[in-house]
Amino acid sequence: MNNDSGIISFQHCNHKNIYCINIPTNCPICKKCLKYMQNIPVRVPYPFVRASQQSCSIIVKPTQGDFLNNYQLMDDLHIGVTSSRGTVVSYDWNGIIEDTDNWQECLVVFQLNDHFMEKYWDTVLTNIVKNECWNSSRNDVCLPYSVLLCSCCSILFTS
Numbered sequence: 055m056n057n058d059s060g061i062i063s064f065q066h067c068n069h070k071n072i073y074c075i076n077i078p079t080n081c082p083i084c085k086k087c088l089k090y091m092q093n094i095p096v097r098v099p100y101p102f103v104r105a106s107q108q109s110c111s112i113i114v115k116p117t118q119g120d121f122l123n124n125y126q127l128m129d130d131l132h133i134g135v136t137s138s139r140g141t142v143v144s145y146d147w148n149g150i151i152e153d154t155d156n157w158q159e160c161l162v163v164f165q166l167n168d169h170f171m172e173k174y175w176d177t178v179l180t181n182i183v184k185n186e187c188w189n190s191s192r193n194d195v196c197l198p199y200s201v202l203l204c205s206c207c208s209i210l211f212t213s
């Protein structure tokens with residue numbers, strides 16, 4: 055399944071890059087008519103991925119909705135870590151969650167490139183998921199979640 059909706063980029067207003075799915079009649083910034091636009095619009099590579107296809111990665115998505123239809127600058131982002139099988143581990147108000155269904159259109163912040171470290175990555179992830187500190191009734195879970203991310207990042211810097 056391909057989610058690529060065809061993102062187009064064009065320049066207007068002193069070479070500002072404008073991204074859209076369909077070219078509007080008027081520039082969204084200066085409101086001038088784009089009928090005689092001098093720069094040719096180009097289609098940009100689709101930046102979003104399905105988490106289940108991104109092993110051993112740190113990924114982000116908007117907390118609500120998706121990047122193309124809902125996300126606004128300064129909206130909250132949700133961060134997840136994928137196992138070698140593409141299962142996403144993340145944390146929210148309900149505690150730690152393992153799933154892949156809600157991560158169909160996300161951005162990869164980091165992906166492990168060392169296949170020899172994948173087993174260690176999964177072990178760190180599994181141990182953290184099993185740890186009772188993830189109980190949603192606890193108020194001090196931010197620290198362990200930070201430890202999870204730091205553990206995964208330490209694999210990045212030592213590999």
Ligand SMILES: [Zn+2]
Nearest residue numbers: 066067081084
């Ligand atoms: Zn303009």
